[in-house]
Amino acid sequence: MKLIxxxxxxxxxxxxxxxxxxxxxxxxxxxxxxxxxxxxxxxAARTWVAPxxxxxxxxxxxxxHSGQVYVAGLPSMxxxxxxxxxxxxxxxxxxxxxxxxxxxxxxTWGDVHHPGLSKKDGLYDGRWLFVNDNANNRIARIDLRDxxxxxxxGPIPNSMGNHGSSFVTDNTEYVLVATRFSVPxxxxxxxxxxxxxxxxxxxxxxxxxxxxxxxxxxxxxxxxPPFDWDLGSTGKGPSEGWxxxxxxxxxxxxxxxxxxxxxxxxxxxAIVNWKAAExxxxxxxxxxxxxVAVIDPAKTPGVLYYLPVPxxxxxIDVDPTGRWVVAAGKLxxxxxxxxxxxxxxAIAKKDFESEFRGVPVxxxxxxxxxxxxxxxxxxxxxxxGAGNAYTSLFIESxxxxxxxxxxxxxxRADLNKVVLDKIAVHYNIGHLVVGGSDTKKPxxxxxxxxxxxxxxxxxxxxxxxxxxxxxxxxxxxxxELIYEAxxxxxxxxxxxxxxxxxxxxxxxPKAENDDPNAVWDAKDTGATRRGNVVEVKMIAIRSxxxxxxxxxxxxxxxVLHVTNVEQTPDMIxxxxxxEQNVNLVIDPGETKTVRIKMTKTGVFPFYCTNFCxxxxxxxxxxLAVKPAVAVATQ
Amino acid sequence: MKTFxxxxxxFLRRSLSLRSRLLLLLxxxxxxxxxxxxxxxxxxVAPQYEEGLSLHIYTxxxxxxxxxxxLHEINMLNHYIGMKPLVEEDFIEMRWMPFAFGIFALxxxxxxxVGRMLSLIDLGALFTYFTFxxxxxxxxxxxxxxxxxxxxxxxxxxxxTPILLGSQQIANFVQTSLPQTGGVLFTLFPILIAGAIWxxxxxxx
Numbered sequence: 095m096k097l098i099x100x101x102x103x104x105x106x107x108x109x110x111x112x113x114x115x116x117x118x119x120x121x122x123x124x125x126x127x128x129x130x131x132x133x134x135x136x137x138a139a140r141t142w143v144a145p146x147x148x149x150x151x152x153x154x155x156x157x158x159h160s161g162q163v164y165v166a167g168l169p170s171m172x173x174x175x176x177x178x179x180x181x182x183x184x185x186x187x188x189x190x191x192x193x194x195x196x197x198x199x200x201x202t203w204g205d206v207h208h209p210g211l212s213k214k215d216g217l218y219d220g221r222w223l224f225v226n227d228n229a230n231n232r233i234a235r236i237d238l239r240d241x242x243x244x245x246x247x248g249p250i251p252n253s254m255g256n257h258g259s260s261f262v263t264d265n266t267e268y269v270l271v272a273t274r275f276s277v278p279x280x281x282x283x284x285x286x287x288x289x290x291x292x293x294x295x296x297x298x299x300x301x302x303x304x305x306x307x308x309x310x311x312x313x314x315x316x317x318x319p320p321f322d323w324d325l326g327s328t329g330k331g332p333s334e335g336w337x338x339x340x341x342x343x344x345x346x347x348x349x350x351x352x353x354x355x356x357x358x359x360x361x362x363x364a365i366v367n368w369k370a371a372e373x374x375x376x377x378x379x380x381x382x383x384x385x386v387a388v389i390d391p392a393k394t395p396g397v398l399y400y401l402p403v404p405x406x407x408x409x410i411d412v413d414p415t416g417r418w419v420v421a422a423g424k425l426x427x428x429x430x431x432x433x434x435x436x437x438x439x440a441i442a443k444k445d446f447e448s449e450f451r452g453v454p455v456x457x458x459x460x461x462x463x464x465x466x467x468x469x470x471x472x473x474x475x476x477x478x479g480a481g482n483a484y485t486s487l488f489i490e491s492x493x494x495x496x497x498x499x500x501x502x503x504x505x506r507a508d509l510n511k512v513v514l515d516k517i518a519v520h521y522n523i524g525h526l527v528v529g530g531s532d533t534k535k536p537x538x539x540x541x542x543x544x545x546x547x548x549x550x551x552x553x554x555x556x557x558x559x560x561x562x563x564x565x566x567x568x569x570x571x572x573x574e575l576i577y578e579a580x581x582x583x584x585x586x587x588x589x590x591x592x593x594x595x596x597x598x599x600x601x602x603p604k605a606e607n608d609d610p611n612a613v614w615d616a617k618d619t620g621a622t623r624r625g626n627v628v629e630v631k632m633i634a635i636r637s638x639x640x641x642x643x644x645x646x647x648x649x650x651x652x653v654l655h656v657t658n659v660e661q662t663p664d665m666i667x668x669x670x671x672x673e674q675n676v677n678l679v680i681d682p683g684e685t686k687t688v689r690i691k692m693t694k695t696g697v698f699p700f701y702c703t704n705f706c707x708x709x710x711x712x713x714x715x716x717l718a719v720k721p722a723v724a725v726a727t728q
Numbered sequence: 729m730k731t732f733x734x735x736x737x738x739f740l741r742r743s744l745s746l747r748s749r750l751l752l753l754l755x756x757x758x759x760x761x762x763x764x765x766x767x768x769x770x771x772x773v774a775p776q777y778e779e780g781l782s783l784h785i786y787t788x789x790x791x792x793x794x795x796x797x798x799l800h801e802i803n804m805l806n807h808y809i810g811m812k813p814l815v816e817e818d819f820i821e822m823r824w825m826p827f828a829f830g831i832f833a834l835x836x837x838x839x840x841x842v843g844r845m846l847s848l849i850d851l852g853a854l855f856t857y858f859t860f861x862x863x864x865x866x867x868x869x870x871x872x873x874x875x876x877x878x879x880x881x882x883x884x885x886x887x888x889t890p891i892l893l894g895s896q897q898i899a900n901f902v903q904t905s906l907p908q909t910g911g912v913l914f915t916l917f918p919i920l921i922a923g924a925i926w927x928x929x930x931x932x933x
Contacts, residue, residue, distance in 0.1 A: 100926070636804060637882075661797045662804075687822055 097617035098465070117576055137576035141565065143170040151529060152591045153208050153542060154223055155563070158584030161204040163225055163236060167347030167592060168529075168540055171565055171579035179234045179243045180204020186670065187679030188243070188633040191686040193688050197246045205229035207586040208325075210260035210269060212303075216330045220596040222308050223589065224269045226259035233260060233269060235308055238327045240681075247310045251384040252279050252297045255345055258323040258339050262532075264330050268300040268313055268368060272339045274318030280384035287305075290348035294320040297341065297388075298398075300368055312604050312627035315388045316377040316398055319451055321362060325409045325474065329417025330534055332539050333434045335369035340407035340421055344559035356425060360402035360458065362450070363410055363421055365437065371397045383428055392452025399441060400455040402485055404465070409474035413483070418463070418498060422472035422485060428465040429472050429485050432497060456724040464501065468494040469516065474587075476528040479536035481512070486523040486543065493526060493566065495545055517573040519564050521547040521597055528568065529590030539591065541566040541573070545584045552580050600653050611655035616640040629653040633715050634667035634680060635660060639700070642715030648722040649694045655677075657685040669701030671717055681703055695721040739933040741933035744843040748924035748931075752840035752848075755920035763787045763829035765910035768866075772901045772911065783814070787825040787908065790816045809899075810881025811873055821865060828858060832917065844897065845928060852921050858931045859918075867892050 106298050132138040143149055149167025149354070152174075157164055161181035165174045181203050182189030189198050204227035212222040223236040232248030233256065250271065251434045276294040277414060285293035295317050300314030311641040326339035330499035344361045347354030372522035374380065374394045380387035391398035404423035411420050412434075419432040439445070440460040447457040462623030471489030478484070479496070485494045497505070525544045527535035560580035567574040603613065613619055613631045619640045621630045628646045632639055634656055658667045658680035669678040673694065678686045702713035744752070768785040781801050782793035792799025805812040816822065832855060841845040867889075875887040888898060895904040905914070 660804075662801055712882075 100604040114492040117688070137574070140567065141171070141577040143167065145173070146273070148593065148600070150378060150593055151169075151537070151540070151594060151664075152386050152596075153527075154211075154586055155542075155581065155585040155588035156206040156209050157582055158207065158586055159203065159205045159229070160583050160648075161206055161227070163206060163209060163223065164582060164585070166240070166579070166581075167206045168542070169565060169577065171563065171577050173579075173581070175241060176582075177236055177241055177243065179206060179225055180230075180232070180246070181447060184677055185679070186676050187686065191679045191681075191688050193245075197243065198345065199246075201230050201232075203229065204232060204234075207257060208260055209587060209589045209649050210262040210532075211591060212266040212308075213262055213533060216264045216334075217267070218530065218591055218595055219534055220380070222266070222303075223260060224260040224310075226256045226271060228255060228257045228274065228292050231256040233271060233310060235303075235310060237308070238591075238598065240599055241603070244308065245310060247301065247312075249281075250299060250312060251386045252281065252295075252315055252317075252388065253299055254281065255322075258298075258326050261326050261328045261337060263328045263368070264334050264338075266303050266305070268302055269310065270298070270300055270326065270328060270337050270366075270368065272296070272298045272323035272326060272364070274322055274324065279317070281503070287348045290320055291346045294348075294374065296320055296323055297365055298364060299325065300371060312386050314380075315383075315386050316366065316371055316373045316391055317383075317388050318364065318391070318398070318526065319344075322351075323364065323545075324407065325410045326364075327410060327419075327532060329412050329416055329434070330414070332438075333412060333416040334421070336434075337364075337366045337368050337412045338412065338419055338421075339364040339366070340410045342406040342408075354562060356406055359405055361406055361423075362400040362455065363403045363407065365399040365401050365456070367397055370394075390504045392624065397425060397598055398453050399604070400450055400453055401437070401461060402447075402455065402458045406429060408472075410439070411475040411477075411531070413477050413535055414479050414531070417535075420475040420483060420485075424431075424470070424471050424473060424488065425697050427467055427470050427472065427473060429468045429483070431463040432461045433463045433499070435465070464506065466496050466512055468496060468513060468668075473523075476526055476531040476541065477536055478538040478541075479530070480527055480538060482568075484526060484528060484541055484568070484573075487516075488546075489520055491521045491545075492518050493521060493541065493573065497569070504597055513671065515572050517566060517575060519545055519575070520551050520562055520567075520578070521545055525585075525587040527588040527590055529592070537590065539567070540590065541568045542588060542590070544588065546584075548580060551578065600682075601661050601665075602681060604659075604661060604683055607657070607683055607685060609655070609657070609687075610686040611687060612657045613655075614657065614659050621645070627651045627653060630655065632656045632669075634658045634669065634702065634713075636665065637702070637709035637713040639669070639702070639713065639715050643718045644691065644700075644715070645720070646692050647720045647725045648692055648695050648718070650719075651687050651689060652692055652717075653687065655685060655687045658678055658682055665706060666704045667706055667713070669700055670703040671700040672698050674698055674717070677703065692719050695719045732830070738933060739905045739929075740844075740846040740849065742928055742931045743933065744839070744845065744848070744920040744924065744928045745931050747846075748928040749840045749843060751920050751924040754834045755806070755917050756836040758920065759833045759836065759917050762913040763826050765913065766791070766908040767910040767914065769906055769908045771904045771906075772805075775903070777901075786822075787829055788822050790814060790822070791821060806828040808814070808881065808883045809885050810876075810877065810878030810883075813890070814896070819869070821862075821869075825862075836917075836921075839924075844926065845931075848921060849923050852918065852925070853912075855918055855921065861881075863892070866883065872884050890927070 110312045122363040151168035153166040153168050162176040177190035177490045188194050207223045210224045211218045231250045232255045235245045237244045254277045255274030257274035258470035273296040276296040279295045299315045300313040301310050321341035322343040324340045329336035340363050350688040374386050374389050379394050403421040404426040406425045407421045409421040422429045422640045440456050445460045446454040448455045469487040469490045473486045475483050475485045495515040523543045528541045545562040565577040567576050660682040666681050680686050698717040766784040770783040771780045774782040779799040784791045835851045868891045874889045891905050
C-alpha cells in the first residue's frame with residue numbers, strides 16, 4: 095500500500111502541475127511542506143514559498159551606494175542574487191578580469207538609485223534593466239538573459255549628479271536622465287560657486303538605446319538653469335513622447351540648501367517633449383558642448399516647459415493611462431494631480447503665467463486636477479492599474495492609498511474623501527514600488543515599501559544597520575503588511591517583473607562563445623611567449639585545470655585566458671592565484687582574461703575557488719616565477 | 729515421421745495470401761523506420777540530476793539528451809571512475825547495423841513478392857539469430873565499459889555491468905535502460921512475420 099501511494103504521489107503531483115500551469119501559489123504547495131501548517135490566507139501562507147517552490151515575481155532593487163543591484167523573489171523576499179554593476183564583487187569575479195575592469199575604469203564605486211526595465215509598447219519586455227550612478231554620472235545596462243552588466247556609459251558629458259534617472263520610454267527608444275547637481279559647463283571649467291546662478295547649469299539628457307544590441311549612447315541634451323532636478327517619469331498613451339521631472343532649488347542657492355533652497359512655495363517641474371528634442375537634434379538646432387549636441391530650450395521652443403509644483407517636490411509619476419501626472423512635495427502634505435489633457439490645452443492656448451530664461455511657465459491652476467491631502471512628507475506615487483494610487487509618506491512613515499480621478503462632485507468638494515486607506519511602515523519610507531506601475535498594465539497585487547530606517551525591527555547587528563523593505567498586499571480594500579526583509583545598503587527604487595516574463599540562460603552556449611582566446615580541448619591549451627609577455631590558454635573542467643603548471647620569469651607579464659568548458663548548469667569554476675590577487679570566476683561556457691605583472695618570485699599555487707565537484711580540492715596547480723637573476727645566468 | 733516431412737514440405741511450399749503479403753510490406757516499412765528512430769535509451773537520475781541524463785542509441789549514432797550535452801556530462805562523470813569515454817566512432821556496430829536492417833527490409837519485400845512460406849521461415853530464423861546476436865553484443869559492450877576501468881582513476885569502484893533492460897542503482901545514480909520507438913518497431917517485425925505465416929497457414933501450395 096505504501097509502495098503504491100509512493101508511486102502515485104509523483105503522478106498526482108504531475109497532475110497537479112498540469113492542472114496549475116505556471117507557479118504554484120505560495121503556501122498552497124503540498125510538496126516539501128516539511129510538516130508545517132499555517133492558517134490558509136494568513137500572511138504566513140501568502141508569503142511562504144515552500145522549499146522547492148519558486149517565487150512569482152522578481153524584485154530588482156537598487157543597492158544605493160553599494161553600487162550593485164540585488165535580486166529578490168516575491169512574495170518570499172528571499173535574496174536570490176547580487177548583480178555587480180559599479181563595484182567590484184569578488185563573488186562573481188566582477189572587477190577582476192580585464193573586461194569588467196575596463197568597464198569599471200578608475201571608479202571603485204557607484205550610487206545606484208533607480209532601476210528601469212526596458213519596455214515595448216509600454217509594457218516590460220524583459221530584455222534589459224537600466225540603472226543610474228548618481229555619484230559618477232554613469233548609466234549601466236544589465237542584460238536579463240544572463241543577469242550581467244553589459245555596458246557602463248559615462249561619465250555622461252555635461253551631466254553632474256545622475257540622479258533623475260533611469261526613466262525608460264515606451265519602446266526603450268531612450269533612457270532619460272537629469273542632473274541633480276549643476277556645475278560650470280563643460281565639465282572641467284572652473285567658476286566661483288558664488289556665481290552659481292550665472293555660471294552653473296543643469297542638463298536633461300536622452301540616452302539613446304540601440305533596439306537590437308541595447309548599446310547606449312548620448313542622444314540629445316537640453317541645457318537648463320541650475321535647478322536641482324530630482325525624480326522623473328516618462329509619458330505613455332496620450333502623453334507618449336513626453337517626460338517629466340521635478341526639481342528643488344529653483345531658488346538657485348549654492349550654500350545652506352536646506353534653508354536657502356526651501357524658500358519658495360513652488361518649484362518647477364520640467365515638462366519635456368523628447369520627441370521634439372530628438373527632432374531638434376536631427377534638424378541640427380543644437381550647439382556642440384563637450385562633443386554632444388545640446389539644445390538651448392530658449393532658442394528651440396516646444397521642447398521644454400516649466401510647471402510649478404508644491405514646494406521641494408520629489409517624485410513625479412505618470413499613471414498607467416498616461417493622462418494623470420502626480421507630483422508630491424516633501425514639504426507640503428498633498429499630492430498634486432495634473433491632467434495631461436489640460437496641460438496640452440494650456441500649451442496650445444499659451445496659458446502661461448510667465449517665462450523663465452526664455453522657457454514658458456505653465457499656469458499651475460491651468461493644469462491642476464486637484465491636490466489630494468495624502469499626509470506628511472509625500473515622496474513617490476505608484477499605481478495598481480485598478481484606479482488607485484499609493485503614495486509614500488516619509489515623515490509620517492506610512493503609505494497612503496487614494497483614488498485617482500475622475501472624481502465625483504462630492505469628492506471634488508472634499509478631496510479627503512478620495513484617501514481610502516493608510517498603513518504604517520517602519521520607518522521613514524522613501525520609494526515604494528508596485529509591479530509594472532510605470533507600464534500601461536501594472537500587476538497590482540504587491541507593494542514593496544523601501545524604508546530608510548529599520549531600528550529595532552531586527553536582531554541587533556551593531557551601529558551599521560540594514561535597511562527594511564516591507565511587503566504589502568494591495569489586493570484587498572485595506573492594505574496589509576505581510577512580510578519584511580532586511581537588505582544590504584541601500585535600496586532606493588526597485589522594479590518588479592513577473593517570473594515568466596524572462597527565461598534566463600543557465601549556461602553560455604559553446605556555439606555563442608566568440609572570444610578569440612577560448613579553447614575547448616586540452617590539446618589546444620598551452621603557453622606562448624612573445625618577448626616579456628607569456629600568454630596562457632587554459633581550460634577549467636571538473637576537476638582540473640589544463641595546463642596545471644605555468645612557468646614565467648620575474649618581470650614578465652602573464653596573460654591568462656581561462657575557458658570553463660562545462661555546459662552543465664551551475665558548474666562554475668573559479669581561479670584564484672594565491673598572493674597574486676587574481677580572482678577569476680568563470681561560468682559554464684565563458685572565457686575570462688586577466689593580465690598580471692610578475693613582480694614576485696617563487697611558486698604560487700592556484701586553485702578552483704568555486705566549489706565544483708567531489709574532487710574540487712584537487713583542482714589546483716602552480717605558477718612558478720623564476721627570479722630574473724636565475725634566468726640571466728642560464 | 730514421413731507424414732511429418734510431407735506436411736512440412738507442403739507447408740513450406742504454401743504460397744502467401746494477400747493479407748500476409750501486405751503484412752510483409754508493413755514489416756519492411758517497420759524495419760526501415762526502426763533504422764532511423766532511436767532504438768534504446770539509457771537514463772541516469774541522481775539528486776543533483778533530477779531531470780536526468782539520457783543517452784539515445786540509434787542503429788547508426790549515439791546521441792546525448794539536452795542537445796547532445798548529456799553525452800559530455802556522462803563522459804565527464806565516468807572519467808571519475810576511469811570508464812572509457814563513450815565515443816560514437818568506437819561502436820563499430822553502428823557501421824553495419826543500418827545495413828543489416830536494410831537487408832531485413834529487402835528480405836521482407838522479397839518474401840512479399842516471391843510469396844513462399846519458405847522465405848518467411850528463412851527470414852524469421854535469420855532475424856531471431858540477428859536479434860540475439862545484437863542483444864548479446866550490446867550486453868558485451870556494456871560489460872566491457874563497466875569492467876575495463878582505468879586503475880589510475882580518481883575513484884575506485886567495483887566493476888559493474890550497466891543494466892540492459894530495467895533499473896539499477898550505481899553509486900548515487902539510478903540507471904534505467906529501456907527500448908524506444910525504434911526498439912518497439914523492431915520487436916513488431918517478428919510479430920508481423922509470425923502474422924504473415926499464420927494467415928497463410930491454409931493457403932494452397
